[in-house]
Amino acid sequence: MNSQKFKVVSLLSDHERLKRESNFLRGTIVQDLEDKLTGGFNGDNVQLIRFHGMYQQDDRDLRAERMEQKLEPLINIMLRCRLPGGIITPNQWVGIDNFSKQHTLYGSIRLTTRQTFQLHGILKPKLKNIHKLLHELGLDSIATAGDVNRNVLCTSNPMESELHSQVWLCAKKISAHLLPKSNAYAEIWLDGKKTEYTEQEIILGSTYLPRKFKISLAIPPQNDVDVHANDLNFIAINNENGRLIGFNVLVGGGLAMTYGDTSTYPRKASEFGYIIKDDILKIVEAVVTVQRDWGDRVNRKNAKTKYTLDRVGVNKFKKEVEDRSGVKFVPIVPYVFSERGDRFGWIKGMHGLWHFTVFIENGRILDYPDKLLKTGLAKIADVHKGVFRLTANQNLIISDVREEDKGIIEFLMRKYGVIGDNITLQRKSSMACVSFPTCPLAMAEAERFLPQFVTKVEHIMLKYGLANDSIILRITGCPNGCGRAMLSEIGLVGKALGRYNLYLGGDYTGTRIPRMYMENITEDQILKILDDTIGRWSRERYERESYGDYVIRAKIIKPVLNSVEDFYVSD
Ligand code: SRM
Ligand code: SF4
Secondary structure, X not given: OHHXXXXXXXXXXXXXHHHHOOOOOOOOHHHHHHOOOOOOOOOOHHHHHHHXXXXXXXXXXXXXXXXXXXXXXXXXXXXXOEOHHHEEOHHHHHHHHHHXXXXXXXXXXXXXXXXXXXXXXXXXXXXXXXXXXXXXXXXXXXXXXXXXXXXXXXXXXXXXXXXXXXXHHHHHHHHHHOOOOOOHHHHHHOOOOOOOOOXXXXXXXXXXXXXXXXXXXXXXXXXOOOHHHOOEEEEEEEOOOOOEEEEEEEEOOEOOOEOOEOOOOOEOOEEEEEEEHHHXXXXXXXHHHHHHHHOOOOOHHHOOHHHHHHHHOHHHHHHHHHHHHOOOOEOOOOOOOOEOOOOOEEEEOHHHOEEEEEXXXXXXXXXXXXXXXXXXXXXXXXXXXXXXXXXXXXXXXXEEEOHHHHHHHHHHHHHHOOOOOOOOHHHHOEEEOOOOOOOOOOOOOOOOOHHHHHHHHHHHHHHOOOOOOOOOEEEEOOOOOOOOHHHOOEEEEEEEOOEEEEEEOXXXXXXXXXEEEEEEEOHHHHHHHHHHHXXXXXXXXXXXXXXXXXXXXXXXXXXXXXXXXXXXXXX
């Protein structure tokens, strides 16, 4: 009996041990902060700091050079803020901007695909400073990484602001409800009072979740948050007066896969049914705890909700959620997604307020030789009386601008080159993950490759008279899929330096997973395929038919209907 018990325990992944032994996420982080011999953290702490919103990294461009000089890699920390629904005040922006300028190796702010920002290149001695600053600004980085619920996404659509503010409040509530209750963050980073083993993680459990967990709230017709990339999704349904009445619930989306392991695959979320808005937290808690209890804690590759659903069956999972929440799903209320990206430029919303969406290529906010993007945004923050909204497409909305303040905002945007007039629709529909030099998992370039690659795709579009069209194009540096290529019409997934797998056949609105068209090919090979297929699309497409739908109809690629069954079936 005992030996059997021992066997079961030892099968669990090492992450389970380290969470269990972490004393509610404390580990020995405090001691490591005092360790001046290394710029990094040791042992389990490298994983544990993730639960506090940080990743240990080094600059991969400098690795070889430093090795030659017999130096430790230039270890530094990337911090990811928690920002449910992506809303940040000008005062908060100014604080973050100053810190990034003064205390990070790269001096940039990076907007992410999950509506928040990352600061790359913080050295260990400055870590407490950033956490204290975030705290003073009313922000934190708790649970933006690790086996917990991550930053909660919410459609960043200022047009329907009445509905938006109701849905955004739900996003905020969910984020707060699912935070770890451990006092470790305050204790370690804010010199908070120590607690003696009194904590209880009632929802997350003492070993937290089996794997990361992601939630989105979408307001149709916008699918800007890419619901099918998330474990749990709420699609807002409103009444005829535009008031929020409830949500359709979708469970089990996720995009990552591992090369050579067909037990991993990108998967769309399954529709569970409709609930009234007051039941949202009950459903959140039930889905999270079912995944907590049923998720695979042995094999981390199969630990996400999408695999739990496919292992136990959608109906069984759904029934358990109903039993635990006491809420019965009713049939899905019809909804349509017809939009995906952000609405650039000025838009007038409710209460006479204006919103300007700024295109930020790759989400990287930095001063460039031809435009002082970072300085310009800081100057705008100095005078802006509304808020900023970060979008899930790595862009930024200067939001809630009064009519009389439009002039100064526009003046500053023009002065510092924050507005670009000649940005094509194609560029605005293209996105890449961070990848090199900071991401330790990168196999190919993404963020640094995208701008010039898009220029070449723009030439193809122009050649075929498609300047007013666009294709959802996404690049990710490895199959983890942070740039959400697995929900694009053209997806490049990094295989090795200069080589990508090309995926085609996703749809414009992000409801179909693309399929691999060709493996391990170079930029030239990809451009040849795109020239051919985009040319055919321009000649043969039905009115308003998207590229993704065309390549399916023209039988250039077979659609992925059910990932678990046919994602790896070759065409
Ligand atoms: Fe991601 C790991 C960056 C959104 C799937 N992701 C990483 C790490 C932390 C690498 C690491 O583990 O050391 C990357 C840090 C790079 C760097 O230097 O900044 C990284 N992920 C990002 C960001 C910054 C990409 C971006 O360009 O914006 C996004 C930050 C989101 C945030 O603010 O919370 C980001 N990551 C995503 C998404 C898209 C989404 O959530 O909408 C996905 C695919 C959706 C999904 O989860 O299925 C995604 N990231 C992953 C995975 C694969 C997880 C899995 O299911 O296996 C990893 C690797 C892992 O967790 O083991 C990963
Ligand atoms: Fe890094 Fe891969 Fe994510 Fe890109 S997709 S940021 S390369 S983990």
